[in-house]
Amino acid sequence: MAAATDDAGDSNEMIRVVSSDGEHFEMPEAAANLSLVLRHMIEDDCADAAGIPLAVVAAKPLAKIVDYCTKHAAKSSGLTIEEAEELKRFDAEFIEVDTDMLYDLLVAADFMGVEGLSKLAVQRTADLIKGKTPEQNRETFGIVNDFTPEEEEEICKENEWAFQITKPPSRLC
Amino acid sequence: MESPAQPAEMDLTDELLEEVFVRLPTSADLARASMACTSFRRVITGHAFLRRFRRLHPPPVLSILAADFLAAQPPHPSAAAARAFSDPEAADFLCSFIPSPDRWRRRDFCDGRFLLSAVPEGSDPTRRGYDPRALVKHLAVCDPLYRRYLLLPAIPDDLAALVHQSDIASFQPFLCPPAEDEEDTMFRVICFAQCETKLVAFIYSRSSGQWHPVEFDGWRDLTAGTSYPYPSREPELSRRHYAHGCFCWVMHWVSKLLVLDTRSFKFSINLPPAPLSRRMAIVEGVEGKLGLFTLCRDIENAISFLFNGALARSNPANATSHPEAAEVYLPQMTVLEV
Numbered sequence: 001m002a003a004a005t006d007d008a009g010d011s012n013e014m015i016r017v018v019s020s021d022g023e024h025f026e027m028p029e030a031a032a033n034l035s036l037v038l039r040h041m042i043e044d045d046c047a048d049a050a051g052i053p054l055a056v057v058a059a060k061p062l063a064k065i066v067d068y069c070t071k072h073a074a075k076s077s078g079l080t081i082e083e084a085e086e087l088k089r090f091d092a093e094f095i096e097v098d099t100d101m102l103y104d105l106l107v108a109a110d111f112m113g114v115e116g117l118s119k120l121a122v123q124r125t126a127d128l129i130k131g132k133t134p135e136q137n138r139e140t141f142g143i144v145n146d147f148t149p150e151e152e153e154e155i156c157k158e159n160e161w162a163f164q165i166t167k168p169p170s171r172l173c
Numbered sequence: 174m175e176s177p178a179q180p181a182e183m184d185l186t187d188e189l190l191e192e193v194f195v196r197l198p199t200s201a202d203l204a205r206a207s208m209a210c211t212s213f214r215r216v217i218t219g220h221a222f223l224r225r226f227r228r229l230h231p232p233p234v235l236s237i238l239a240a241d242f243l244a245a246q247p248p249h250p251s252a253a254a255a256r257a258f259s260d261p262e263a264a265d266f267l268c269s270f271i272p273s274p275d276r277w278r279r280r281d282f283c284d285g286r287f288l289l290s291a292v293p294e295g296s297d298p299t300r301r302g303y304d305p306r307a308l309v310k311h312l313a314v315c316d317p318l319y320r321r322y323l324l325l326p327a328i329p330d331d332l333a334a335l336v337h338q339s340d341i342a343s344f345q346p347f348l349c350p351p352a353e354d355e356e357d358t359m360f361r362v363i364c365f366a367q368c369e370t371k372l373v374a375f376i377y378s379r380s381s382g383q384w385h386p387v388e389f390d391g392w393r394d395l396t397a398g399t400s401y402p403y404p405s406r407e408p409e410l411s412r413r414h415y416a417h418g419c420f421c422w423v424m425h426w427v428s429k430l431l432v433l434d435t436r437s438f439k440f441s442i443n444l445p446p447a448p449l450s451r452r453m454a455i456v457e458g459v460e461g462k463l464g465l466f467t468l469c470r471d472i473e474n475a476i477s478f479l480f481n482g483a484l485a486r487s488n489p490a491n492a493t494s495h496p497e498a499a500e501v502y503l504p505q506m507t508v509l510e511v
Contacts, residue, residue, distance in 0.1 A: 106185060110188075122193050122196060123196055125193045126194070129197060130199075132205065133205060134205055134206075134208035134209045137205070137206060143209050143210045145209070145210060146211050147211060151211075155207070159204040159207070162201040162202075162204035162205050
């Protein structure tokens, strides 16, 4: 299995990637392996000096993703409690980004198959949504209210409980 | 590269949106999120998504319904919601919203729903209670919080004919939670008819809208030789237990458990890991196993202890060895009512 040879190989080879807007980045092979897409490309010998092109990931999020993968690959197995704590702090700081970057990271991490980062970005998005009114959520995420007035009235009535904290929806109808 | 003043629109794929929404901590957050725009609403109200969300966030316990409404108290997270129901206007636990309320009797309560059975035609509706041996074909399910009710189709005559009223020792209708892959509005109802020579369950599933019967073939062997009927109280099943999708009854006269698995709706017999007593509870153990707690007392040494054992879901009927069990000694003076 390819995964088993990763640790044994312990190669210090650098993998080059190219963003959609033509910027080049480098990261250790172990870091690139955290991306399912890059790992498959490396296994298929598609990683060359020209770099792996990532057609849908722009330079800004890609720089962040390279950071993330490099940090996590350096501390992949056999973490001490302190190291695990440090990695958690890194993640918390890492994901403190504006909604534009968050959106880019969500899409890019999903596209590149970086599982840990996907989870982190998805959780951060959920944290931003919780406790907010629909209007606040629209503001935060730049969402356009595309309900018709009739629809809006209906869903307001239906979800009244979610504002009054009185009762959960009926389990009968 | 400065970020624009207007944030980018969240046109994520449905899969990504689901991953986000499923991490919202409460159903109120989910409901508010669904009001932001049509694409959020479409994803959130999708049946598959809602099933996934509800599995991760089971509805909160608001209260325990015993003789009265025992509301959750602070610091329980449902305390605020539960307080709202202490107001008699907020909910109708007498189910007076059902037509002819005096013709119905409350039989079971589970997951926020009441199961009512109709008083048979011609009997005196002013008499309280119900006949625990009477086969009832007409049942209704009520939601006391929303004052809604559903009349179930009557148990068809050809099914009811499987048992004869004169043979029935006990007829228990009760609610059964929905199957794992079903919406939580898809409850099921079981009517359990215990006769001398037959044990039949009539099962109603809301998703199919139909009744179907399940008969337990081994009943005659288990009851052979017992003195029947009451008042010998043999063969009398214990009260009903529910754990990991299985209803269980103790058959004290043979020291075995009768198990009805609600996934397959098959009956089986299970050998308990410890001596059975009247003071016991069947609980959800790890790895889908059923656990059993039995309170035992050693009068001579004045100690109490719990038998704590796991039982496989369906032991073969002829199993002879007792599965693993452990004893937990309780401090003296511990009072445990199960």
